[in-house]
Amino acid sequence: MESSMPGVVYPGNIASSQPKLTGAHRADVVIIGAGLFGLTTALELARGGVDVVVVEARHVGFGASSRNGGQVLTGWRWSQKDIVKRFGKEQGQRLFDIAVAGRDAVKQRAQDYGVWSGGSMTIADKRKHESKLRSELDFDQSEHHYHGAEWLDKKEVEAITGSPVGYGGVRDLGAGFIDSPAYLKGLRRDALAAGVRLYEESPVVRITPHDGARGIESPSGVTIHTPLGHVEADRWVVACNGYIGKLVPRLQRRVFPFTAINSVTRPMPPDAVERMKPFWEAGHCVTGTNFSVNYFRPLAGHRLGFGGGEIWQRQGTTNVADATRILTKHFRYQYPHAARLLEDEGCFEHVWSGKIAVTPNRLPAIGAQGSMHYAIGFSGLGIAITAAVALVVSKHIMQSMEHTSTFDPAKARDDHALLSTMSRSSFPPLRWTVELAARIYIAQDKFGS
Numbered sequence: 116m117e118s119s120m121p122g123v124v125y126p127g128n129i130a131s132s133q134p135k136l137t138g139a140h141r142a143d144v145v146i147i148g149a150g151l152f153g154l155t156t157a158l159e160l161a162r163g164g165v166d167v168v169v170v171e172a173r174h175v176g177f178g179a180s181s182r183n184g185g186q187v188l189t190g191w192r193w194s195q196k197d198i199v200k201r202f203g204k205e206q207g208q209r210l211f212d213i214a215v216a217g218r219d220a221v222k223q224r225a226q227d228y229g230v231w232s233g234g235s236m237t238i239a240d241k242r243k244h245e246s247k248l249r250s251e252l253d254f255d256q257s258e259h260h261y262h263g264a265e266w267l268d269k270k271e272v273e274a275i276t277g278s279p280v281g282y283g284g285v286r287d288l289g290a291g292f293i294d295s296p297a298y299l300k301g302l303r304r305d306a307l308a309a310g311v312r313l314y315e316e317s318p319v320v321r322i323t324p325h326d327g328a329r330g331i332e333s334p335s336g337v338t339i340h341t342p343l344g345h346v347e348a349d350r351w352v353v354a355c356n357g358y359i360g361k362l363v364p365r366l367q368r369r370v371f372p373f374t375a376i377n378s379v380t381r382p383m384p385p386d387a388v389e390r391m392k393p394f395w396e397a398g399h400c401v402t403g404t405n406f407s408v409n410y411f412r413p414l415a416g417h418r419l420g421f422g423g424g425e426i427w428q429r430q431g432t433t434n435v436a437d438a439t440r441i442l443t444k445h446f447r448y449q450y451p452h453a454a455r456l457l458e459d460e461g462c463f464e465h466v467w468s469g470k471i472a473v474t475p476n477r478l479p480a481i482g483a484q485g486s487m488h489y490a491i492g493f494s495g496l497g498i499a500i501t502a503a504v505a506l507v508v509s510k511h512i513m514q515s516m517e518h519t520s521t522f523d524p525a526k527a528r529d530d531h532a533l534l535s536t537m538s539r540s541s542f543p544p545l546r547w548t549v550e551l552a553a554r555i556y557i558a559q560d561k562f563g564s
């Protein structure tokens with residue numbers, strides 16, 4: 116266990132297993148960041164015959180990828196109803212297929228690694244969310260022929276979760292959750308076996324692109340520098356998400372920095388265990404519909420993996436006390452009975468936090484410029500989506516390098532164009548919400564409140 120920020124610990128730390136980058140190296144592609152997006156992209160490229168180096172500042176999964184709630188959900192941050200409204204039927208179907216392919220890739224791998232638990236529930240926190248959720252489910256069933264999900268009414272939801280919260284919800288048996296640190300260890304093993312050269316404890320401190328203003332079809336490469344070495348490559352991928360800092364300022368400017376909080380609770384007291392019996396039996400993860408979302412899952416020993424609450428990073432560093440206070444509020448809302456029983460000793464065994472990057476429209480920003488490829492701003496929903504985007508980005512890179520024996524290059528180009536168009540599109544209500552929040556935090560910065 117290790118401090119992720121002052122005084123905040125997280126479980127499942129993945130120790131470095133690979134050397135630091137020293138001296139001069141060359142590769143077809145260099146990837147900066149070994150979270151879910153960077154490692155999955157590296158694996159896909161290496162399996163396609165591309166020579167890949169991954170350079171990670173700390174260790175595999177140091178960022179959000181090992182700190183998350185493990186929920187592998189179906190779809191994007193927008194409902195498919197909104198996606199189809201915005202992009203039309205055909206593109207909407209393609210976007211749905213891309214998201215499902217990402218989810219299924221994670222699921223398949225997690226099953227191989229023995230770290231998959233099936234089933235997720237999305238529960239309407241407010242009465243007004245119920246009809247919206249229900250109509251989105253109807254839409255997915257009728258428009259996309261998605262029959263992995265079903266509607267549960269308020270009583271059914273309560274009977275499963277043992278929580279008084281919720282006005283009905285969707286149970287999706289195609290979705291589920293993973294043990295993220297264990298999943299990342301499996302991914303690291305696969306990437307190394309596929310020939311990926313991975314360097315840990317090697318922060319990239321400087322980037323020298325060689326291509327100036329040239330287009331993606333004629334890039335002339337990059338040199339990335341770490342304190343002890345450098346890598347020259349034809350292409351580079353930025354996979355730093357919320358941890359990007361000032362490394363690539365034009366990407367950093369595209370996202371708002373949030374901190375998300377997560378925990379493992381103490382074992383539930385016997386009375387709460389009894390009330391929640393069906394929850395342990397069902398073994399589903401749960402997500403709410405509030406903006407500052409609660410998400411939780413059953414863990415061994417009648418504990419919950421429980422997350423809730425997001426904080427603007429500019430508001431200051433999150434310490435254990437602040438994080439615990441925020442989380443306790445969320446836990447009391449969800450499980451008032453258990454929270455009361457645990458109050459004296461405290462509700463949580465471990466509390467930790469992680470950085471997420473949020474875009475104005477809450478869809479990841481995906482693109483290519485010169486020899487650089489990037490995906491940033493997974494907006495707190497990134498396990499299935501990082502895999503979906505990695506599949507598209509890796510094919511797009513291979514298509515531009517003419518490594519196309521295993522897929523249709525035109526489709527690879529079209530999918531990448533579709534994702535980068537999607538990421539640039541605005542959706543007024545969402546943009547308005549996030550921009551308002553941004554104004555508030557800028558004002559707080561100014562006036563020190």
Ligand SMILES: Cc1cc2nc3c(=O)[nH]c(=O)nc-3n(C[C@H](O)[C@H](O)[C@H](O)COP(=O)(O)OP(=O)(O)OC[C@H]3O[C@@H](n4cnc5c(N)ncnc54)[C@H](O)[C@@H]3O)c2cc1C
Pocket residue numbers: 147148149150151152153170171172173174175176177178179180181182183184185186187188317318319320354355356357358359360362375376377410422468469470471493494495496497498499500501
């Ligand atoms: C508390 C929490 C709960 C979450 N819960 C869920 C959930 O249940 N379901 C879900 O779908 N999503 C969830 N998410 C979001 C999800 O975890 C992220 O979207 C996803 O992990 C992003 O992956 P990534 O690889 O893009 O970024 P990260 O995992 O953040 O990886 C970025 C990496 O880049 C490295 N890096 C940064 N700068 C440099 C540099 N200069 N040189 C070298 N390396 C560098 C960092 O060290 C880091 O390892 C959650 C996130 C958090 C924080």
